[in-house]
Amino acid sequence: MKRQKRDRLERAQSKGYQAGVNGRSSEACPYHNIDTRCQWLGGWRDGRDIKTTNMK
Known part of the structure; x- marks a missing residue:
């Protein structure tokens, strides 16, 4: 059960x-x-950080 x-x-x-x-809004969270x-939001923050770091 814990594995699931x-x-x-x-x-x-x-x-x-x-x-x-991909630049989607945090409001797009489906959960x-x-x-x-x-x-999901933690992953979204990580993804936004990567995106902004690469844009500099």
Whole structure:
């Protein structure tokens, strides 16, 4: 059971990262569950940081 939860959260983080790199808004988060939403937003922030670092 824990493996499924970890995989789901890792997938949410990965999808958020891709959204951040592609320049999507944080409002585009498709998750409503607090845990998965936090993971998605964390990935989104990481992706935005990478995007802004590469633009400098």
